[in-house]
Amino acid sequence: MKSVDYEVLGLRVGLEIHQQLDTKGKLFCNCPTELSKSGQPTYEIHRHLQVSESELGEIDRAALEEAQIKRRFIYKGYDTTCLVENDEEPPSPLNPDAIDIALEIALLLGMTPVDEIHTMRKIVIDGSNTSGFQRTAFVASDGKISLGDNLIHIDTVCLEEEAAQKISEDTNGVVYSLDRLGIPLVEITTSPEATTPGQVCSLAKWIGMILRSTGKVKRGIGTIRQDINVSIAKGARIEIKGVQTLDMIETIVEREVIRQVNLLKIKDELRKRGAKKVKEVLVDVSEVFDSPQGIGKPLKNNVVLAVKLPSFGGLILWEIQPDRQFFDELSDRLKRFFRGAFYTDGLPNEIGDDQIAGIRKKIGAGPDDCVVLVVDEESRARSALNAVIQRANEALEGIPEETRRALQNGNSAYMRPLPGAARMYPETDVLSVPISGERLKKINSSLPELICKRKGRYVREYDLSDDLAELIACSEQSALFERIIILGVSPTLVAKTLTATLSELRREGTPVQHLTDDHFIGVFEMISANKMVKEGILEVLRVLANTPSKTASVASSELGLEMLGKEDIEKLIMQVIESKRDLIKERGTDAMQPLMGLIMERVRGKVDGKLVSSLLKEKIYGGINGEDRKRGMGQSEG
Numbered sequence: 001m002k003s004v005d006y007e008v009l010g011l012r013v014g015l016e017i018h019q020q021l022d023t024k025g026k027l028f029c030n031c032p033t034e035l036s037k038s039g040q041p042t043y044e045i046h047r048h049l050q051v052s053e054s055e056l057g058e059i060d061r062a063a064l065e066e067a068q069i070k071r072r073f074i075y076k077g078y079d080t081t082c083l084v085e086n087d088e089e090p091p092s093p094l095n096p097d098a099i100d101i102a103l104e105i106a107l108l109l110g111m112t113p114v115d116e117i118h119t120m121r122k123i124v125i126d127g128s129n130t131s132g133f134q135r136t137a138f139v140a141s142d143g144k145i146s147l148g149d150n151l152i153h154i155d156t157v158c159l160e161e162e163a164a165q166k167i168s169e170d171t172n173g174v175v176y177s178l179d180r181l182g183i184p185l186v187e188i189t190t191s192p193e194a195t196t197p198g199q200v201c202s203l204a205k206w207i208g209m210i211l212r213s214t215g216k217v218k219r220g221i222g223t224i225r226q227d228i229n230v231s232i233a234k235g236a237r238i239e240i241k242g243v244q245t246l247d248m249i250e251t252i253v254e255r256e257v258i259r260q261v262n263l264l265k266i267k268d269e270l271r272k273r274g275a276k277k278v279k280e281v282l283v284d285v286s287e288v289f290d291s292p293q294g295i296g297k298p299l300k301n302n303v304v305l306a307v308k309l310p311s312f313g314g315l316i317l318w319e320i321q322p323d324r325q326f327f328d329e330l331s332d333r334l335k336r337f338f339r340g341a342f343y344t345d346g347l348p349n350e351i352g353d354d355q356i357a358g359i360r361k362k363i364g365a366g367p368d369d370c371v372v373l374v375v376d377e378e379s380r381a382r383s384a385l386n387a388v389i390q391r392a393n394e395a396l397e398g399i400p401e402e403t404r405r406a407l408q409n410g411n412s413a414y415m416r417p418l419p420g421a422a423r424m425y426p427e428t429d430v431l432s433v434p435i436s437g438e439r440l441k442k443i444n445s446s447l448p449e450l451i452c453k454r455k456g457r458y459v460r461e462y463d464l465s466d467d468l469a470e471l472i473a474c475s476e477q478s479a480l481f482e483r484i485i486i487l488g489v490s491p492t493l494v495a496k497t498l499t500a501t502l503s504e505l506r507r508e509g510t511p512v513q514h515l516t517d518d519h520f521i522g523v524f525e526m527i528s529a530n531k532m533v534k535e536g537i538l539e540v541l542r543v544l545a546n547t548p549s550k551t552a553s554v555a556s557s558e559l560g561l562e563m564l565g566k567e568d569i570e571k572l573i574m575q576v577i578e579s580k581r582d583l584i585k586e587r588g589t590d591a592m593q594p595l596m597g598l599i600m601e602r603v604r605g606k607v608d609g610k611l612v613s614s615l616l617k618e619k620i621y622g623g624i625n626g627e628d629r630k631r632g633m634g635q636s637e638g
């Protein structure tokens with residue numbers, strides 16, 4: 001597609017951001033919020049999905065679809081999970097630290113917190129919660145963010161429990177890991193007011209910056225997830241889940257717009273062809289394949305079923321997104337339960353021309369019609385073709401509302417229908433929490449400096465370059481950075497150490513996670529007291545990371561990096577002067593430079609060159625006089 005006019009298309013995008021909080025305990029129990037280190041499960045629980053109509057009230061279409069696919073769930077538990085995660089014990093009260101962080105985030109987003117936090121149950125049907133629902137608590141509403149000329153409203157902030165992590169899935173069931181279940185997270189929902197893909201990206205980045213500014217959210221892959229709601233004026237609301245990198249947001253939105261535009265073109269084409277609703281007539285054409293060869297899958301207990309999609313001829317191959325065709329929209333719908341083979345016109349297959357002609361004749365397909373074949377055990381084959389018919393009929397209407405999952409390249413694939421709205425029920429096992437004015441006042445009075453402001457301050461006050469200021473202001477090390485520079489060392493040196501030097505050590509496989517604030521402070525105390533030169537920082541940190549019980553001074557002396565004391569330097573200078581008396585006599589003040597060179601050769605990295613130079617002068621000439629200074633004696637080293 002050439003240039004796209006998003007305004008004409010009426011693009012509207014909203015974000016739902018899920019960010020894990022860095023609390024000590026989980027939202028409804030005291031289990032740790034780190035994933036199991038061993039990764040070795042200590043127990044296993046098996047459950048089957050049961051959807052009770054009474055519990056659902058109005059039957060949710062997403063739950064209904066899930067329930068039609070019979071599924072088994074297997075949960076892996078650890079020594080770091082408890083009966084709450086197993087859903088064998090009622091939840092503890094809401095974690096107060098998590099509430100405080102959620103309130104802090106809400107206030108930073110200019111939102112109005114509720115007077116009392118009520119926990120609700122949100123039905124989940126994919127098995128990702130052992131209880132069959134996710135607990136969620138509404139914390140604040142009505143915030144806004146200015147992005148250039150655009151004002152984007154932040155609708156809600158909720159506190160939620162993280163779902164269990166899916167480990168594997170096949171047609172028999174889904175395996176989940178329980179260690180992630182219950183980690184507190186905030187869910188931030190914006191209004192669908194972003195109007196270009198670039199603006200969506202800026203919005204996500206800005207909210208991410210605010211979240212990181214608290215210093216109380218988890219960092220790293222998987223700890224923040226963006227769901228993107230995309231619609232164009234004539235299209236439909238599509239929710240794309242599981243976007244993990246900000247860099248992909250723009251492409252994902254662009255490609256969803258392309259998808260909706262192309263699906264609308266297909267609808268127009270179908271209308272032009274006078275297409276009518278596809279009839280649910282499934283024809284058994286197994287007899288055409290009397291020999292099992294030639295159809296990829298042996299027939300045995302399988303049947304070959306066919307359906308005619310009138311007026312769909314050729315449309316199957318229309319491109320929906322780069323590298324995806326309308327065919328993928330159909331086949332996506334089968335993937336969850338269908339194990340058989342799937343064929344349709346125009347796709348490469350092993351079926352002979354005679355057989356195709358036979359099938360077309362049998363089901364009465366004309367040249368404009370499309371034929372879809374499936375090979376599987378009969379009931380699954382029927383379900384598969386019914387799903388194809390349903391999707392084909394939706395194409396006549398335009399674009400079905402769907403929840404989709406983001407693919408690596410920015411495309412997306414079908415997950416399930418967009419859930420209906422009626423999905424929340426009060427959680428009677430968790431007491432509500434009143435939010436006092438005092439609590440809010442206390443949080444409000446100690447709101448953190450935003451990273452964007454911190455960056456500006458680093459440039460202004462510490463003369464850091466723009467890039468370095470950005471790096472350190474965003475990093476988890478910014479508080480440590482400010483503690484270290486009080487020691488009177490170069491801010492640029494400290495910032496580089498906490499960013500570039502650490503990355504270098506990490507790259508070479510040094511366990512930098514063992515380094516503590518005290519290690520860094522120890523290193524810079526030595527630098528500040530002239531007991532170590534900056535060239536030794538990397539080596540000392542490497543030793544400390546590998547043997548965290550050591551101190552910076554022990555590490556540097558073991559490495560022979562400790563600076564020589566004044567006495568040692570004087571001793572060395574005297575030795576050199578003794579051995580070069582002739583030179584001094586001959587060249588006078590000009591001997592300074594070669595002497596300096598000789599000394600530094602022997603002690604480079606362990607002395608401050610300026611100190612050597614002044615001591616050398618003192619020893620040779622008994623002090624500095626104006627004449628010497630003018631001739632620029634001595635070379636500063638270090």
Ligand SMILES: [Zn+2]
Pocket residue numbers: 026029030031080081082083084085
């Ligand atoms: Zn627990």
